[in-house]
Amino acid sequence: MDLQVMLKIVRRFAAYKLLGSVFLFTLLIEVAYTVAAPLSLKYLVDEAFTPRNFQAFMIILFILLGGGILNVIAGAVSDYSLGRLAGEVVRKLRTELFAHIQLQSLPFYERYRVGDLVTRFSADMGSIERVIRGSSPLLLKELLAVALGLIMLFTLEWKLTLAMLAGSVVMFVLPQLVQKRSERANREYKEAQERFSNMIDEMAKGHKTIRGLHQQGRFRMRGDNKITALFKTGMNLHMSNSLMERLPLTALLLLNGIMMGFGGYLIFHDAMTVGGFIAFFTLFMSVGQSGSNLAFLIPNLIESSISFQRIEEIMACEPDLPEAEQPVSLPETSLSLRMERVTFGYNEGTSQLKDISVEIEAGSFVAFVGPSGSGKSTALQLLSRFYDPQQGKVFIHDLPLQNISESSLRKRAALVSQDTFLFHMSLRENLLLGSDIEEADMIAAAKQAGIHEVIASWPEGYDTWIHHEGGSLSGGERQRIAIARALLRRPQLMLLDEVTSALDPAAEADINHLIEQLKGSRTIVSVTHRLSSVVNADRIYVFQGGHIVESGSHQQLLREQGLYSSLWEKQHGFYVSGDGRHAAVKGERLAKLPFFAGMEPALLAGVAELFTSETCREGESVVREGEEGDKFYIIVRGIFEIWKTFAGEADKKVAVLQDGDHFGEIALLRNIPRTATVKAAGPGVVLSMRREAFHQLTEEHPQLLHALEQTLQQRM
Numbered sequence: 001m002d003l004q005v006m007l008k009i010v011r012r013f014a015a016y017k018l019l020g021s022v023f024l025f026t027l028l029i030e031v032a033y034t035v036a037a038p039l040s041l042k043y044l045v046d047e048a049f050t051p052r053n054f055q056a057f058m059i060i061l062f063i064l065l066g067g068g069i070l071n072v073i074a075g076a077v078s079d080y081s082l083g084r085l086a087g088e089v090v091r092k093l094r095t096e097l098f099a100h101i102q103l104q105s106l107p108f109y110e111r112y113r114v115g116d117l118v119t120r121f122s123a124d125m126g127s128i129e130r131v132i133r134g135s136s137p138l139l140l141k142e143l144l145a146v147a148l149g150l151i152m153l154f155t156l157e158w159k160l161t162l163a164m165l166a167g168s169v170v171m172f173v174l175p176q177l178v179q180k181r182s183e184r185a186n187r188e189y190k191e192a193q194e195r196f197s198n199m200i201d202e203m204a205k206g207h208k209t210i211r212g213l214h215q216q217g218r219f220r221m222r223g224d225n226k227i228t229a230l231f232k233t234g235m236n237l238h239m240s241n242s243l244m245e246r247l248p249l250t251a252l253l254l255l256n257g258i259m260m261g262f263g264g265y266l267i268f269h270d271a272m273t274v275g276g277f278i279a280f281f282t283l284f285m286s287v288g289q290s291g292s293n294l295a296f297l298i299p300n301l302i303e304s305s306i307s308f309q310r311i312e313e314i315m316a317c318e319p320d321l322p323e324a325e326q327p328v329s330l331p332e333t334s335l336s337l338r339m340e341r342v343t344f345g346y347n348e349g350t351s352q353l354k355d356i357s358v359e360i361e362a363g364s365f366v367a368f369v370g371p372s373g374s375g376k377s378t379a380l381q382l383l384s385r386f387y388d389p390q391q392g393k394v395f396i397h398d399l400p401l402q403n404i405s406e407s408s409l410r411k412r413a414a415l416v417s418q419d420t421f422l423f424h425m426s427l428r429e430n431l432l433l434g435s436d437i438e439e440a441d442m443i444a445a446a447k448q449a450g451i452h453e454v455i456a457s458w459p460e461g462y463d464t465w466i467h468h469e470g471g472s473l474s475g476g477e478r479q480r481i482a483i484a485r486a487l488l489r490r491p492q493l494m495l496l497d498e499v500t501s502a503l504d505p506a507a508e509a510d511i512n513h514l515i516e517q518l519k520g521s522r523t524i525v526s527v528t529h530r531l532s533s534v535v536n537a538d539r540i541y542v543f544q545g546g547h548i549v550e551s552g553s554h555q556q557l558l559r560e561q562g563l564y565s566s567l568w569e570k571q572h573g574f575y576v577s578g579d580g581r582h583a584a585v586k587g588e589r590l591a592k593l594p595f596f597a598g599m600e601p602a603l604l605a606g607v608a609e610l611f612t613s614e615t616c617r618e619g620e621s622v623v624r625e626g627e628e629g630d631k632f633y634i635i636v637r638g639i640f641e642i643w644k645t646f647a648g649e650a651d652k653k654v655a656v657l658q659d660g661d662h663f664g665e666i667a668l669l670r671n672i673p674r675t676a677t678v679k680a681a682g683p684g685v686v687l688s689m690r691r692e693a694f695h696q697l698t699e700e701h702p703q704l705l706h707a708l709e710q711t712l713q714q715r716m
């Protein structure tokens with residue numbers, strides 16, 4: 001056990017001086033009584049029973065009885081003071097840990113997973129509490145009992161006590177030898193618990209994906225492995241603890257032998273009375289019992305000191321985004337933004353943003369667009385200070401972001417992200433979040449976000465209880481609730497991350513209309529992959545590979561014929577119904593696919609008719625790795641992730657596709673198993689064409705087949 005750790009624990013007790021003193025004083029009375037009681041035997045036998053002295057008997061009895069009553073009262077006071085003391089110490093530790101975790105930002109939550117933190121609050125705090133309430137008072141009691149008992153033993157018969165002490169060294173030396181092993185076993189068991197909790201958390205949160213990708217078997221296997229690890233580390237811990245507990249008991253047997261032998265010798269040589277031996281024996285048994293109780297406590301103490309160290313490890317994490325020493329507040333006007341030569345990477349050695357500069361005027365509507373993974377959302381996270389840049393600076397209203405007080409920033413700026421989190425409380429509470437906003441304002445915000453009618457149609461309306469982080473709501477509903485939640489706080493700065501990605505075209509048009517209305521009075525930065533949403537933006541920044549490669553208005557960017565214009569072309573040429581359930585593609589759009597390039601328009605119009613529209617739910621797999629492929633797909637709306645299995649590793653997301661992308665064209669040629677799984681990250685609409693339908697066409701127009709063969713050969 002680390003002495004430093006023990007000192008830190010003791011220091012926590014020292015903060016409660018009065019309670020601590022009362023506890024120690026009453027404990028002393030209890031121990032003194034326990035130790036002195038066996039001594040009465042010597043006087044009972046030698047002074048009262050043997051000489052048949054009734055008066056001495058009555059005095060001893062009276063003293064014993066008085067001491068007993070005092071002992072009972074001291075015990076009750078000791079229990080109360082300990083209860084309060086332990087409660088206060090644990091409460092303070094919990095509050096400090098909770099507050100400290102709240103100070104942390106995203107990098108901390110990426111380092112520590114849910115299970116890591118939950119285990120610290122549950123198992124680790126539990127073990128510390130158990131030790132504070134149970135083991136540490138026992139430890140003190142037994143230590144005092146051993147110390148006082150030894151003094152008494154010395155007064156009774158010092159030679160015998162010395163002989164016993166020499167023997168009892170074994171009692172304490174042996175457990176020391178296994179202590180390191182026990183500490184290691186303890187740490188390993190706690191880490192195994194942590195890993196298991198993390199897996200349960202992942203399983204609960206990802207149950208849709210697990211089912212969607214048919215991963216139950218693999219998860220069961222991972223679960224079995226983790227349970228087996230818990231079993232093995234638990235067994236190891238049990239064995240090392242048992243060993244620690246057993247060693248002193250074995251040593252006690254040895255000591256009994258010494259006492260009988262040497263004690264008998266002293267009696268036979270008239271160096272000790274029988275009463276003295278009985279008192280010595282009884283007292284020694286009590287001291288021995290206290291000594292072995294101490295040994296039983298050691299595993300508990302080790303466990304709690306490891307738990308304490310694990311909590312200290314969290315407490316030692318400095319917040320990644322500290323508040324400035326003299327933070328400034330943002331004014332209540334619309335706010336300008338600036339990023340100056342910002343470079344940022346989530347991990348050391350990587351850069352997701354490379355030397356980017358952005359200038360956003362107060363009250364303007366600015367969009368960040370670009371391929372998936374190009375860094376748009378990262379830039380938004382930096383603007384809302386969920387991370388600090390590694391190089392360069394971010395300014396709001398010409399104030400360095402790092403100098404702005406967190407409370408002012410969160411009040412004036414609202415980030416609406418893709419992963420809306422809804423709390424386990426009523427919808428009303430989820431919207432208001434403790435603020436005293438009027439009901440009418442809440443409803444107005446919900447109407448603006450286009451969610452009021454949906455909520456009003458639910459039997460319990462705004463009092464509907466939200467379960468599973470809002471998992472039973474559709475992605476679009478969650479997104480609109482998040483927009484309403486942001487709107488009703490009337491922020492001057494709205495940072496929107498793919499807020500329309502889960503909405504149908506009609507709802508998307510409403511939100512775009514809302515943005516149009518809001519701009520001017522607020523500054524709006526919108527990250528989106530859907531370019532039709534940003535045609536009216538004052539300025540569009542186009543991201544690629546962490547750089548800003550183009551910027552300007554929609555018309556300017558189209559004229560530049562660069563990345564923006566090619567993305568725009570890719571996303572156009574589709575027809576989508578207002579409810580987003582039906583889609584069709586125009587022949588000229590198909591001409592942009594490499595294998596249809598150069599085809600006659602009439603022929604492409606025929607190909608376009610072969611497509612049928614399919615809608616996909618969030619988490620649904622459109623194609624599954626290993627399954628027979630017989631369809632080719634074009635994404636009309638939505639974000640789709642490509643997942644691949646790698647032997648001996650967890651499945652990996654290898655790419656993300658979005659509006660206008662296509663996949664699975666090889667299925668038009670031959671029947672080979674799919675090489676990856678394509679899963680909808682949110683609601684989506686795709687157009688699909690079956691191989692048989694395509695082949696009917698290629699029988700009449702064999703050049704189609706030839707073109708496709710050629711393109712695929714080039715790509716493979």
Ligand SMILES: Nc1ncnc2c1ncn2[C@@H]1O[C@H](COP(=O)(O)OP(=O)(O)OP(=O)(O)O)[C@@H](O)[C@H]1O
Nearest residue numbers: 346347352371372373374375376377378379529656
């Ligand atoms: N928390 C994170 N830790 C490590 N890497 C991350 C993290 N978040 C994003 N990335 C990586 O940073 C890069 C940029 O991601 P970002 O989300 O900013 O891109 P994006 O352009 O917004 O794309 P998308 O539209 O797909 O969200 C990607 O390669 C992504 O994998």
